[in-house]
Amino acid sequence: MSSHQAITLGLAGTGRIGTLHTETLKHLPNVTNVVVTDADADRARATATELGVEFAPDLDTLFAADLDGLVIATATDSHPALIIRAVDAGIPVFCEKPVAADIEGTRAVIDHIKHSAVPVQIGFQRRFDAGYRAARAAIRSGNLGWLHTLRATTLDPAPPPAEYVARSGGLFRDCGVHDFDIIRWVTGREVTEVYAIGANRGESFFADADDVDTAAVVLRLDDDTLATVSLTRYNAAGYDVRLEALGSKGNAIVGLDDRSPLSSVEPDHTPSPHLAYPGFIDRFRRAYTEELAAFASVVTGDLDNPCHPTDALEAFYIAEACELSRREARSVKVAEVR
Incomplete structure (x- = not known):
């Protein structure tokens, strides 16, 4: 064909x-x-x-x-x-x-x-977003030098329905898995160790589902680059998905534009006139x-x-390790869940 x-x-x-x-x-x-x-x-x-x-x-x-x-x-x-x-x-x-x-x-x-x-x-x-593709090219070209830090965020404006949360698999498997996949994809490296914590300050149905509405994750990559992933279901300012790749020579930031739901309190800052993205469909339509x-x-x-499905499996391993880490309050080697 x-x-x-x-x-x-x-x-x-x-x-x-x-x-x-x-x-x-x-x-x-x-x-x-x-x-x-x-x-x-x-x-x-x-x-x-x-x-x-x-x-x-x-x-x-x-x-x-x-x-x-x-x-x-x-x-x-x-x-x-x-x-x-x-x-x-x-x-x-x-x-x-x-x-x-x-x-x-x-x-x-x-x-x-x-x-x-x-x-x-x-x-x-x-993987098909222009910003993430540009970050991948910058990292792999060596223009950023060696990476020391990656900071990823997926912050939803409002929680999904309780019925969805109950069958979602949890914040790491449902939401964070996108960050885990893209970190692997842009760097070409594997995650070897995770430490994850979570909290519930919102609706009770998260705790009822043995889930969390907000989480913070630290990842160690196989070349000792460190990454953090921030996740929440409660970011009413707007849908905020970013990746910051910080290297010894430069940096590349995905998702930082006039529609980023970030409010500077610096006195000389001029706020953007553009509305923040309301959700993932608008942010990632292209x-x-x-x-x-x-x-x-x-x-x-x-x-x-x-x-390939094997890519999905690798991201799932990281999510699973995060869930184990949250439950047991300890760092977890990804190899433990393979």
């Missing part, structure tokens, strides 16, 4: 991110047909009607639609079965993170597909488009898979 060949893509899961992906897919130049389904057939039908794509009432109908690729945006617990079904049918897959709800499930999927040539791309959209455009090129054979 070549980049000039028209392709049909299926999409499972028409919630918020699935609807965004549907809209993006239908505008990709070589995608001529998009077929959507959802466990809630009425929701999928409404999405298909609104966006002018094809509706499939169930998964069997979707898989019978002669698909060239499948985008999975369903609930986490359905990811493993859908990935395996598609790969076994020879259909390339794009799946929103995570591969599965836990390490064992992720390993099982990887073991099942490891001898297949069918690509499975995992959705870590920050990255989501680039990510799915890359998947279309993976489908046509014009691009190697840019984010």
Whole structure:
């Protein structure tokens, strides 16, 4: 298959991110047909009607639609079965993170597909953001010298619903995993040790789910670079996602612009007239488009898979080590959870 060949893509899961992906897919130049389904057939039908794509009432109908690729945006617990079904049918897959709800499930999927040539791309959209790409280039070029510190933040404006928190896997696995992945990706290094603490000062449903609403993490990389990751569900000033890469010769900062929700109290500072990003879709809209455009090129054979399930597993190991560290109040070697 070549980049000039028209392709049909299926999409499972028409919630918020699935609807965004549907809209993006239908505008990709070589995608001529998009077929959507959802466990809630009425929701999928409404999405298909609104966006002018094809509706499939169930998964069997979707898989019978002669698909060239499948985008999975369903609930986490359905990811493993859908990935395996598609790969076994020879259909390339794009799946929103995570591969599965836990390490064992992720390993099982990887073991099942490891001898297949069918690509499975995992959705870590920050890898396609222009700022993160520029930081990666600056680090790997040597222009920053050797790194001594990385500072990452993912600060949500408001918490998700209690039902979501209860099945999210926790702040490290659901939220921090993006920071863990991008730190590995921009540096090309592995995380060897973590120390994580968490707190609950917000809604009681976080504690009810044995989760935390705010966390601070220290990571040691395999070259002794130190990284900190700050996470919270309560940053009402706006969606704040940044990465600071500080080196012996220079620095590169991702996410510092006129829409950063930072309030300087210096007397000579002029506040930005621009509103902060309200959420992840607005902040990463262009990255989501680039990510799915890359998947279309993976489908046509014009691009190697840019984010393999093994990458998701490595980020999951770090998240798991953070959760163990929080619970046991000690530093944890990532090797302990492998």
